[in-house]
Amino acid sequence: MKIVYSPRHRAHHARQEINRGELVPAHETPERAEAILSALQSAGVGLVVPPEDFGLDPILRVHDAGYVSFLQEAHVRWTASGRSGAAIPMAWPARDMPRVLRSTALDAQLGHYSFDIGTPITAGTWDAALASAHCALTAADIVRSGEPAAFALCRPPGHHAGHDYSGGYCYLNNAAIAAQHLRESGQERVAILDVDYHHGNGTQALFYNRADVFYASIHGDPASEYPYYLGHADETGRDAGAGHNLNLPLPVGSGWPEWSAALDTALDTIAAHAPQALIVSLGVDTFAGDPISKFRLETAHFPQIGQHLAALELPTVFLMEGGYAVAAIGRNVAGVLGGFQQPDRQ
Ligand code: OKP
Ligand code: ZN
Helix, strand or coil: CCECCHHHHHHHCCCCCEEECCEECCCHHHHHHHHHHHHHHCCCCCEEEECCCCHHHHHHHCCHHHHHHHHHHHHHHHHHHCCCCCCCCEEEEEECCCCCCCCHHHHHHHHCCCCCCCEEECCHHHHHHHHHHHHHHHHHHHHHHCCCCCCCCCCCCCCCCCCCCCECEEECCEEEEHHHHHHHHHCEEEEEECCCCEEEHHHHHHHHHCCCCCEEEEEEECEEEEEEECCCCCCCHHHHCCCCEEEEECCCCCCHHHHHHHHHHHHHHHHHHHCEEEEEEEECCCCCCCCCCCCCCCHHHHHHHHHHCCCCCCCEEECCCCCCCCCHHHHHHHEEEHHHHHHHHC
């Protein structure tokens, strides 16, 4: 399958993040994408192609225009106000404060357009995020044109970003942008399967009241795991979207037996919704060696994930989300895609 990749991801490079109350080296690094690219090339997964330029239109079908403008300007404003490094939010409205943005202060806007402190905006963040979304759109078009699958090597990731907020290393919701694009180019029903360790709160929220995009996620139980405030099993959709959201939270420490049982449930439910296309939010932070996650999948399990997905026999857009064990991320992603392409060989 084709691999859609842009070196523009490198423009987004935060050196540090705040984790567990400490300033630590960032986990979401350019090396992640480079490691995936070289592993996919070594494994012969497919031709590497650049993203097409879709401009802003398909982004604005999902995200708020004020948010998109803010992302483009935030770091320039940060620097103009005499600060160095990345723009980082530090204040958010509490429940009894109005959610409408009245202040023109940069710090008010940083808080308004985000939900955590871990998603810094650097000089190149906007360029990288836009290229990442264009990778997802290009992969969607490749599949729409008749190829059975494509892989978008998205970086930064997207599944935590909502209509008008960043968070969890995410700025633009690549999966949602690809899903909306498929919807508007004629696919009546699209399913998104999110296998990243973390619940894709942004993707869920964007489609929560819609029946045309089904969202299913297998993730660390938000009772103890990020993003904490969304991803519980009783969130099943609202209004027209009732019954079109499936959360399968698993306890910390879960391994292949529990995880693959949840995958079977997710795939059965997706099949019952009879979508015309599948988008896979592919995170490999379910790996036992992941530094910020707590499932116990081994490298040998990733080809089996691909194999299970192939059994759905749906046009499939894979796009990259998380995975932070850089030494293993390439082989784990190559494993999923290889298992999908050659299910009999696994
Ligand atoms: C992004 B993706 C918990 C800190 C959590 C954010 C994690 C974002 C994961 N100690 N920090 O879903 O892989
Ligand atoms: Zn994750």
